[in-house]
Structure formats: C-alpha cells, structure tokens
Amino acid sequence: MQNGTTHQKFITDKHPEITTVPYDSYQNAKLDLQNGRIDAVFGDTAVVTEWLKSNPKLAAVGDKVTDKDYFGTGLGIALRQGNTELQQKFNAALEKVKSDGLTSLSITNGSRSNAE
Known part of the structure; x- marks a missing residue:
C-alpha cells in the first residue's frame, strides 16, 4: 500500500x-x-x-x-483560493451534471450503475 x-x-x-x-x-x-x-x-x-x-x-x-x-462517505474537491475563473467553470460543470441527472448514478469498477 x-x-x-x-x-x-x-x-x-x-x-x-x-x-x-x-x-x-x-x-x-x-x-x-x-x-x-x-x-x-x-x-x-x-x-x-x-x-x-x-x-x-x-x-x-x-x-x-x-x-x-x-x-468517509465520498470524495472532496479542492480548488486554489482566489482562482475564480476555475471555480466558475467547475460550478458550471457541476450544475450541468445535476441538470442531466447524473448525480443519481454511481461509478462501480469503471462502469455506471443506477444508485439505489
């Protein structure tokens, strides 16, 4: 390890x-x-x-x-403080994921499956 x-x-x-x-x-x-x-x-x-x-x-x-x-119960993501351009792009990508409904999916061994 x-x-x-x-x-x-x-x-x-x-x-x-x-x-x-x-x-x-x-x-x-x-x-x-x-x-x-x-x-x-x-x-x-x-x-x-x-x-x-x-x-x-x-x-x-x-x-x-x-x-x-x-x-823990999931992953965390950190961005450099003050990098507002990256933060805006990241937030936009998260909103896209949410609007597409992808937050209801989980990734298992490299393949998608519906989360229960």
Missing part, C-alpha cells in the same frame, strides 16, 4: 496480523506485485481498477472496503 494513506492506517488499525510493506507510490507497489515480491496491494478503487484493465494476470479479490470511519 502507499505510505501515509488512509489505506495504510486502516490495515494497520484493523488488521495488525497482516505484514504490510509501505511504498512511496502505487506504481512501485504494482511492480512488486507483478513480479511476485508481494502478495497483494490494498489501495484506491479507481487506481486498482485501471491496473486490472491493463494486466490480465492481476485480479480483484474480496469485497470493497467502505469503512466510513476511515474512508
């Missing part, structure tokens, strides 16, 4: 029986996984999903981890 991430804290706190190897980047963890130097990588769903698309020798296992105490 990537060093200093919420994923690392979750595994350390919830599964102390697992021997972890912290990496400075997901890419280095992926290389060690592909070359058999580690058994698994625990990381961000979007990142891992992309790996699976490009490497048929890798597979997802287990259920998606959604512990709200560690991973």
